[in-house]
Amino acid sequence: MTDAKREHWDAVYRTKAADSVSWYQPTPEPSLRALDALQLPVATSLIDVGGGASSLVDRLVERGWSDLTVLDIAAPALDVAKARLGDEAARIAWVIADVTVWRPERRYDVWHDRAVFHFLTEPEQRLAYRRALEAGTSPGSIVIIATFAPDGPERCSGLPVQRYDAAALATAFSSAFTLEREWRQDHTTPGGGRQPFQWCVFRKR
Numbered sequence: 160m161t162d163a164k165r166e167h168w169d170a171v172y173r174t175k176a177a178d179s180v181s182w183y184q185p186t187p188e189p190s191l192r193a194l195d196a197l198q199l200p201v202a203t204s205l206i207d208v209g210g211g212a213s214s215l216v217d218r219l220v221e222r223g224w225s226d227l228t229v230l231d232i233a234a235p236a237l238d239v240a241k242a243r244l245g246d247e248a249a250r251i252a253w254v255i256a257d258v259t260v261w262r263p264e265r266r267y268d269v270w271h272d273r274a275v276f277h278f279l280t281e282p283e284q285r286l287a288y289r290r291a292l293e294a295g296t297s298p299g300s301i302v303i304i305a306t307f308a309p310d311g312p313e314r315c316s317g318l319p320v321q322r323y324d325a326a327a328l329a330t331a332f333s334s335a336f337t338l339e340r341e342w343r344q345d346h347t348t349p350g351g352g353r354q355p356f357q358w359c360v361f362r363k364r
Contacts, residue, residue: 161232161257168233171316177212177239181315181348182274187215189344190271193303193360194219196340199269201225206267206295208258209274211236212243220247228252230261259287263295270295270302273356277306277320285331293335293363300363302336304328308343308355328359336361 177183201223207215210229217240219227227250231237234255241248254261258275270292279285296302306323307315314320323331325341332338340360345353 161260164257165232167316167318168231168236172212172233172235172239177236179349181350181352181354182346183349184214184346187213187218187273189305189356189358190215190273190303191218193340193358194269197269197301197360199301203268204228204265205269205271206230208270208272210240210271211274212239213273214240214243215271216240216251217244217247220244220250225250228254228267230254230256230258232257258291259284261291263291265295266297266300267295268297268300270300272303273305276304277322278315278318280319280321289332289334292332296363298363302332302361302363303358304332304361305344305356305358308357311355311357323357325357325359328357329361332361336363 202225204226206228207213208230210216211231211233216227216229229237229240229251237253237255276288279288307320309322309324311322329338338359339362342358344356344358346356348354
């Protein structure tokens, strides 16, 4: 299954411009606002799961963050981000992996995911994700998760998605994480469409 997923996402980034996909953000403002509210030092370690070609890592580098990791199943997506960053790309840890079979070699202060969790439509996929999440975080670590809201799209990039409200996400992560903050956000796609997202901030117990 991992090979099929990788082929799917590789094809997306080989056939579409990074700024034309529906999830593209010129600036990752919701993520930056969430991080600003936490008032974290720039030495904080952060992993962007499913970060792909997102510019979140660019903005954090500009702010002086020095311990950044971007994980994505699609190498072409990471290549876009690396090319955009130029020499700064050498400061980032780049991981090509399916998070559901990935085993973290370290723990992170912040786990950020705006891209992956809502694509996990089977219980065993979500369990595998939580295993990676728990292995890659410590007590006190922050988890920032964004998924499609209940009134969001039922499919994305040709694939079915699982939609969540805050209560459903809190239940999904209740085994080890406490919900600290939640809000909704309407994302405007490059084509002018509206995609409601549910955002949650958790802290590991």
